[in-house]
Amino acid sequence: MCTSSSSDVKDVLLSHFNISSLTADLLLLRGINTPYNAYTFLNPDLSLCYSPFYMNQMDEAVGIIKNAVTHKRKIGIFADSDIDGLTSLTLLTHLLDLLKVQYYYRYPVGDELYGMTIPIIDEFKKNNIDCIITLDSGVRDIDEIAYARNLGMDVIVCDHHEPSENLPDAVIINPKLSTSQYPFKELAGVGVTYKFCLAILLSYTKYFDTYIIVIASSQNSILYNIIHRGRAIVHGSVSSIHEIKQLIKQYTSAILFNYDVPDAIVLNHKVYYNIKDFVNELSPIHELVKGCIKDLFPTPVDYATMLVFKIQYQQSKKILQFIQDMLPLVAVGTIADMMPMIDENRILVSNGIAYFDKTNHCGLKVIREYISKTMNTDTIGWDISPLLNTPGRFGKTKLAADFLLEKKSSKAQKLLQEIVELNKERKNIVQSLVSKFSDVNSIGDNTLRVICSDEIPDGLTGIIANRLADQLLQPVLVMSDKPDAEIIKGSGRSRNNFDFFTSVSRYDHLFEKLGGHNHAFGFSIKKENIPILLKELNQTLNCSSMECDIQKYDYELPIDYITFELLEELKLFEPYGIGHKPFVFLSRNCKISQYFIINGKHCKLIINGSITLEAMAWNSADKYKHMLKQYVPVDLLYTVKANEYNGLISPLLIIENISQSQVLK
Numbered sequence: 001m002c003t004s005s006s007s008d009v010k011d012v013l014l015s016h017f018n019i020s021s022l023t024a025d026l027l028l029l030r031g032i033n034t035p036y037n038a039y040t041f042l043n044p045d046l047s048l049c050y051s052p053f054y055m056n057q058m059d060e061a062v063g064i065i066k067n068a069v070t071h072k073r074k075i076g077i078f079a080d081s082d083i084d085g086l087t088s089l090t091l092l093t094h095l096l097d098l099l100k101v102q103y104y105y106r107y108p109v110g111d112e113l114y115g116m117t118i119p120i121i122d123e124f125k126k127n128n129i130d131c132i133i134t135l136d137s138g139v140r141d142i143d144e145i146a147y148a149r150n151l152g153m154d155v156i157v158c159d160h161h162e163p164s165e166n167l168p169d170a171v172i173i174n175p176k177l178s179t180s181q182y183p184f185k186e187l188a189g190v191g192v193t194y195k196f197c198l199a200i201l202l203s204y205t206k207y208f209d210t211y212i213i214v215i216a217s218s219q220n221s222i223l224y225n226i227i228h229r230g231r232a233i234v235h236g237s238v239s240s241i242h243e244i245k246q247l248i249k250q251y252t253s254a255i256l257f258n259y260d261v262p263d264a265i266v267l268n269h270k271v272y273y274n275i276k277d278f279v280n281e282l283s284p285i286h287e288l289v290k291g292c293i294k295d296l297f298p299t300p301v302d303y304a305t306m307l308v309f310k311i312q313y314q315q316s317k318k319i320l321q322f323i324q325d326m327l328p329l330v331a332v333g334t335i336a337d338m339m340p341m342i343d344e345n346r347i348l349v350s351n352g353i354a355y356f357d358k359t360n361h362c363g364l365k366v367i368r369e370y371i372s373k374t375m376n377t378d379t380i381g382w383d384i385s386p387l388l389n390t391p392g393r394f395g396k397t398k399l400a401a402d403f404l405l406e407k408k409s410s411k412a413q414k415l416l417q418e419i420v421e422l423n424k425e426r427k428n429i430v431q432s433l434v435s436k437f438s439d440v441n442s443i444g445d446n447t448l449r450v451i452c453s454d455e456i457p458d459g460l461t462g463i464i465a466n467r468l469a470d471q472l473l474q475p476v477l478v479m480s481d482k483p484d485a486e487i488i489k490g491s492g493r494s495r496n497n498f499d500f501f502t503s504v505s506r507y508d509h510l511f512e513k514l515g516g517h518n519h520a521f522g523f524s525i526k527k528e529n530i531p532i533l534l535k536e537l538n539q540t541l542n543c544s545s546m547e548c549d550i551q552k553y554d555y556e557l558p559i560d561y562i563t564f565e566l567l568e569e570l571k572l573f574e575p576y577g578i579g580h581k582p583f584v585f586l587s588r589n590c591k592i593s594q595y596f597i598i599n600g601k602h603c604k605l606i607i608n609g610s611i612t613l614e615a616m617a618w619n620s621a622d623k624y625k626h627m628l629k630q631y632v633p634v635d636l637l638y639t640v641k642a643n644e645y646n647g648l649i650s651p652l653l654i655i656e657n658i659s660q661s662q663v664l665k
């Protein structure tokens, strides 16, 4: 018997795809080890997204909205004030405008605490709201939601935060519910909002509640898949076409899609389509696939079902327009919220980036023009997010929200100018605070760095914690102290895959509010509880679970392999992000022909490869200058970036580590 080894798997990939041996290795490194997974990875098509109706209670939520449309009820929206929350707000209000539903929206402003509050609910009540939707928040606001329910309001929680043990008395759409059937847990808040909006739009399409039967032939049998609201609910195989008749009887007025079953015409079914009539139009060809795409799917009926989803996607112009306009915002919110760039997030983000050129969303058009760079995860993460985040950090969330919700481009341009000015100010303040606090002594044997100061504004705790975690490579808590305040706000950040949030969540009871993800969270806490929390954390945080892994690399290759072609190959793996970082390569015995120290702190290297390569080692002049002076052969750990300069694109190595090569005997 032969067992499958990784080289067998690699051969299988190479036999199905026009890819290099290196690309096959890199796919395997990211756990992509079947032809089907490789196909969906290399071709992240929107038709591969999961149906919104896999979410628990999506039906009820859609029902409440449709009821509001019919009875002209006014809807109250509460969104979180970060980019994920505000992009969520933009999506939902855009949809409600399309549906001509009135709404009143709210997000935390000024000194308000994270999450929904009783005064905000009273405010909704005063504005004649009897249905509240919380976006990117709400799943832990149990008491507040109970209060709203007591006032007779419907509440829909549309959130992606980790629920606590008890759930609020609401209709909850959240893939992280322990009972959730949704196949992917890591959507951003705006990802969940997007799903909710799509579900509402789909509910207005003609065949929304119609069953679809897909049949395909496979050797001696006919395979079938029964689909309802985008979910494959039943599948199986039969030996003759007459058995399909039984299915048709069972699912009355179903639509029948046939792929390749020769005598299906005998079924004489009213609503019948031959998928092959659409195949050219869908043009499911992919330059990287050798042979037939069908062979990449587990079964022919899976392939046929994918084609049916593709056909359905083309059906509604309104839905396509909504996706085209709004998906770039989903990409922005997902990246800004640091969600892992895997699975469905990869599909949403890569298509969202592609739609940046097509969107009619006013703010996005204005910001794209202002940034004027190629759109990718770096541009969104390093240029767009910081801009949109800035107003909130100064307690001016309204400025960012107004910008995102603005529908006139002249007005959006003015708002963006204001944001740009504020961003300059923000950069100066952060820089001085980070350099000040990176020297302050830490508590607890370097396990945890805690900073609590009245010099740190509320809105900057997150960004300062982020910078400090980058510099110190350890978990960091940053709090904004206020001498006369009873409750203060703060943020936690960690690095090196350490799940700081879970450690902190154990002390949930000590916090007023606590919300976030593995590496990043925000909180508010009574001052008197801080010493208790720190004492507990110090006992819990385990040094060994937080070790750095900076010396790790993904793949070793000769420096000669770094070419323009390699850049093209690495592009196949975009978009990168959390959970799917750019590959770290190791090249041994590299010759550095020249080096420059820039601004006294960065090193720029010129390396002889098959082409002349440039490399940057940021903030490490002191560390490397003695070794570089000797011009000895070195081993390099680095990632590769496409450097855009004057319209020309060339590889740029971003150095993670340089060490003197060991001479082989």
Ligand SMILES: [Mn+2]
Pocket: 084, 085, 136, 160, 188, 189, 190, 337
């Ligand atoms: Mn979020």
